[in-house]
Structure formats: C-alpha cells, structure tokens
Amino acid sequence: MADQDDATLGFATRMSHHGRAGARVHGFVNPPVHRGSTVLFPDCESRKAAGKQRYEQVLTYGTAGGPTHHMLEDMIAEIEGGTRALIVGTGLAAVMVPLLAYLKAGDHCLMPDSVYGPARNLADGLMAGFRIETTYYDPLVDEAATRALIRPNTKVVYTESPGSHTFEVQDIPAIARAAHAAGAKVLMDNTWGFHNFQPFAHGVDVSIQALTKYAGGHSDILLGSVAVNTPEDWSIVKGAASQLGQFASPDDCWLCLRGLRTLPVRLKAQAENGLEVARWLEGRPEVLRLLHPALPSHPQHALYARDFAGACSLFGVVLQPRYSDADAEAVVDALSLFGIGASWGGYESLALPTAPSITRTATDPHDFGGPIIRLHIGLEDTADLIADLAQALDRLPR
C-alpha cells in the first residue's frame, strides 16, 4: 500500500489507495461497513475520556460517526485539499449545516442569483424566519462589486461556481478577498468542480459537495460533505452538525468510498463525452449557444481556464430565441437515451428543461437568449447520444 499522505502521487493513485490501509481486515481489499448506534466502553472512565474528544474521530455514539464515515471524511478532505471534512446525509444538508453554523439572528448573507434552488428556499424560508437576511447578487461580481454588497453584519458570502442551471463561473479569489477584508466567511458549493477546483487554494473557507453526484456515481445514494481547513472552522461546522443531529448512512458512505475508486476514470470519460456532445450541439442551427465553461465560447472561459483543472459533464444548451419553453420540453420528451429527472453525476445521461427550475431575482433570467435544456452526459457511446439528440432537434419547427 502506498503512503496515504504522499501528496506527490497522482489523483487516481490516491483515490485507489486512500482510506484502505487502516481498515484492512483479513486481507480483503475493501474495508467493511460499520453500522451502529451504541458504542460500548470497558468502563466509565474510558467513556468520559472519549467524550472529551467528541470532535475527533473517536467512537462515542453512532451519530458522531463510525469507521466507515471516518474513512470517507479523510478521502474528501484529501480531494478538497483541506484538513477535515464532515459527512452528512445529503448535499442539501451540506449546504444547510455551514449556513446555520456561521449565521445567527440579525446577520446578513450574500448568495449568488444562480444558487442551487433548494439553497435559495432555505435562505427565504428557515433562515428568513430566524431573522437572517439574504441578498441575492449577480454571480459575475468582481472584488469591488462584492465589497459594495457587504454590510457591517455580513457574515457569509456564499458562492457556487459554476452556477446551477446557468453555469456562470465566479471569480472566487476576488470575492474571497472582499469577504475576508470585511471578516466574512466564504462558503462554496464545489460540487461541479469536485477535485478540479481546489477551494482552499482559491480563498474558500468552507467547501460543500453533494457526494450524491459523481462521487457516488451510480444514482443510488444521497450524501454530502463539508470540508474546512482550520481547527476553528472544524469546531464550528462539526458543532452545528451535531446540534442539528446530522448523520449519514454508513452503507451510503461505503458505496461512496467504492464510487471514489473509479471516480477519476468516470469523471474523465464523462467530461470528454460531455465536451464532444457540447461541441456537436454548438454547430446545430437550432442552438443559440452552449453554457459549458470549458468551451472557449463561454463568457467566463478565461476564469475557468485560470481556476479549474478540468470540467465535469453537466452543462446547458440555449435554444434559438424563436423557440419556446414548450419546444424545449418537446425536445426533452423526444429523447430516448436521456432520462428526465433531477440530479446528475451518475453513469447515465439526463436531460431537463431549465425554465421551470430557475428563479432569478437580482439578474434577468431572459439574459440567456432562449430556452435552456440542462444535459448531464453519462458513459454511453457519444455517437448514440448525438444521434438521439439529432432526431429530437430535427423535430423542432424550422
């Protein structure tokens, strides 16, 4: 077994070797699943001693996590380039925990207008009820514009790059400079970037991942992670998660560990498939433009090229303005190899008309020029996917 902490090893090597050595049993390659609620101690003294280290990877009670959680925590911290990571039950829980950890009544939060919809629901729902005010901002703000949005009570600048459904790439280092100058924390939903965007090297304090997506990779688990890079931030997010009773199924953690072993090849293949399909779509007369940060035609391609080491296979297709939202739905309905459903990151392709899913209050949702279809490209043969898309687009009125 390779030294787990050898940072000179490549990503695929680390994904193959990390999170195994400490848990080898009877010579099997993979660790077992540890399920459990009660943890038994030999005596009261050792139970008290374990309780004093409750934020460490010490077994105290099931809700504090077991060995399967801890192995996945270490893997995610490694991928994100942070020091610690917390595993929670869903990606949305990973959004919620740090927001509620860093914000209290009377505080102000900044959220990009392109934020994942359920995060907006949280801000407008429970957070507003707790008297936490949220301002939605244009995701394309620079440092000066971020500074202008910050108030004395702004405690969190939330980011998500690229944005959900519309794929705006944010200038995270510039936003982080403005936030840190005012003493605010920078939270980022890094699910799209995964290991291709190193959050802590770009000024992020708390990185959120929906492990449900590529990490799980098979559309059969729900999990989230919250990664941090300082002991102070660890105490804050871990403390909030335990107050909120956050827990993840060890079976899902185990499946996620298994998914991570093949993630480097899956993600690379899917990213390549995605780019091939996107390039083909760019040449179609029914298409106005692609919302894919790795394409040179993307308005923030330069920021993407500066900050990201690669893409995933989720992007948007904007149809010509002469088409309606109903036309976009007809295209999606006509596809036979693309499933119609939420989420992404599995091995299978998905398509979703975007219009019903997006809310914009700080920017104009019509700025994109036409109806948008979000595509997630899986591991199928691209020739088949392209043929399927061609027959669906051919049905549109000329």
Ligand SMILES: Cc1ncc(COP(=O)(O)O)c(C=O)c1O
């Ligand atoms: C960008 C982003 N963040 C977070 C989530 C939430 O993940 P989960 O479905 O695991 O709650 C999603 C889900 O689609 C997402 O797209």
